[in-house]
Amino acid sequence: MKDIMYKLFLFFSAAWLFVACEPEIEDFEPKAGDADFSSYVAVGNSLTAGMANNELYKSGQEHSFPSMLAAQFATAGGGAFKQPLMTDEAGFGSRFILGMSTDCLGSTGLAPAPFPGEPSPENFASIAEQGPFNNMGVPGAKSFHLLAEGYGQANPYFGRFASSQSASVLGDAMQAAPTFFTAWIGSNDVLNYAYRGGEADSVTPQPLFQQAMGGILQTLTSGGAQGVVATIPDITVIPFFTTVPYNPVTLDETQAQQLNAAYADYNAGADQMGVDYITFSAGANPMVIEDEDLAPIGGIRQIKEGELVLLTLPQDSLKCAGWGTQKPVPAQYVLDEEEIQEITSATVAFNSIIKDYADQFGLALVDVAAVMQEASDESGLRYDGVGYNVEFVTGGLFSLDGVHLTGQGYAIIANEFIHAINDTYGASVPTVSVTEYPGVQFP
């Protein structure tokens, strides 16, 4: 019997030797291909800086797409990547978080609310001596601002890390002697105007954009650097412009009739001018807005479907102060047909200029506009079992300001850059894991 036990023991021992081995798959090997990532510099605006939730703050910067790219480049010969980090999570103090708030009608719901932390004074102090920096994304910057000397005096986000009073963003970027760059710029050339409902600021004229873009790329490539440029998304895929509907006012039959009676004089005038009446009916109604073209009959009209209302429109004014019905919504909250047309055609033109330059300078191109368009389709985007679309808060791509992305949104953009770089430069840079980063965070 002992012998038998011994044989069985041997049999199982031999068997368990197999058990110790595990399946192995050949490792992926990152390669730089024809690219040289030893000194990577990112130039751009808030989207490059890592702004999220209406503010630039430390963890947001750490989740900027250039920071993600740099970490991936590091596996393929990339060097150190220095960012002009804020010292805390409050930045300059305008950060939003999602909170519960009660509106004028007494109903409570989720809404963006101020971040509770006070910004450290250190965030406002110069950190220029820590430079040169690799992430030269400056919130608010338009294309031509990158070339402007002394821009730090006009923009505190640059002022805090500009190398001197007279420094330009691009000049400081060149101090890092880039071998590789990303240049994603141009959004503010339309957005700064769009944010203000087309009532202030202006769309950058095309010749100026073309000249600025050319100058930026000429400078960045002057030392032989390779790089990537990216297109800018259309405003119709940005939740800041698409969340509030044109017809948010719900009325019953009586309310509609009272309002119709009140606008009888207006409608008589409208008849004479040959423009549309203001009429209400039971159900959802288009808002009454300001329109200076109609000054003879009071400078107001009803908004048309397709015209855009900004996210900043005070909801309480709409719900409790008669905005959109008894009082017109101020023009600064609305992009009318003409303004949308101006913005859209500029966006198309800028993107075409960006694409032409990508060809001309032999750069990789990321069509962010196309990615965002895809995200706005019904099925949206999907990564690792998580769906993303362009809806405010629930879509997961955009942060609480409705314009800047979440960490996960930036990771999706980072992967688009990586694919473009790999395709253009024969590199094998590994992608990032999108779901590892912060999304919209709920209380």
Place this chain on the structure above:
Amino acid sequence: MRKLFLLTIAAVAFMLQANAGGFQVGLQGQRQTGMGLIGTGYLTGPSAVFFNPGGMSFLQGQYSFSLGISPIVSTVAFQYEEPSLYEAQTDNPVSLPFSLYGAGKINEKLSVGLGVYTPYGSSTVWGDNWRGRHIVQDISLMAIYFQPTISYKITETLGIGAGFIYAYGDVELNKGFPLQNQNGEEGQINVNGSTANYGFNAGLYFQPSETFSLGVTYRSEIMMEVEGGDATFSVPSSLATMFPETNKFNADLPMPASVNVGAAYGVSDQLTLALDVNYVFWSTYESLDFDFEENTASLQDLSQPKNYNDGAIYHIGAEYLFDETWTFRAGFYYDSPVVPDDYYAPETPDAVKLGYTAGLSFSPNRNLSVDASFLFVQGLERDVNYKPENFGGTYKYFGFVPGIGINYQF
């Protein structure tokens, strides 16, 4: 030769087939496991209750019993689709398929038997934080079949048999829910439920000579219909009304039908060679649908397309009677994949699987044997994607199944 047959029976059976396609486990007898999971056309003891009820009336002893367990140690390695450095590996608990059979003769022609066995089951644990967590963090599936069986020897060479199956099934699944709280922690969905249903297992066994036998069996599909299972949602508190914490769900999970054909041939007094082919109707598994009792604007029913294909498993095995005390076995099988490349979800390993088996029996006397088996399953590397969720990469599976059992007849 009579002697060979006797010894074969003495060695009676436990089999496990390790993870044959989908979440099927094929380990229902040690002797069969040792020779490549073969048993449809080769009678080795009361495990005929499972392998071929038609053969049960050919068992030699008045009463036969067997009992065995086959712990499965399995690992799946994963490498995210290129270009990526992401790798993961399962940390699966050892699962413990078992089988228990008893058979007795009422008269020369008629036998009755009972089997209790676990033909389906898998436990896959990828971890709470791995990259595919929104598809599955961990899943465990388990089915126990209770099968009372009757077998009738129509002639001296032909037997028929059938068993009624009462199947009990249990499933639990955890997956990450992509809603973050203000610490960046994600939510989770847990679903678990159990159910029972009925089916049958029927077979014909033909033994025209002492050296040659043939068998064919059909096992019916059993649909595991979970009704009123628990669905628990952990989400940030502000969203609790949109995702009721305790919800119920209904879901159907098929245990597919199979047709099995096998034959055995005694090459010499000592050596028997055998073949088996299983055809499993996995195409029944088109989607896994979770129908939640309480839906909200944010919580809709879930449908995961599966689109499985039917699969075939080809077995070859040999048994060698060394002497009256020792018997040795070896076998091999080839298991074709049933999950299409674009619908490969990480919850179930599936690939071209090659199974290498070995086994031995020790019979201290004519009535008793102790049977040991070992199976190594190698899943070939597969580059696949679960397209509906855009999650893919390379998977590679290894499974190790040592098994032990005893047979007793008198």
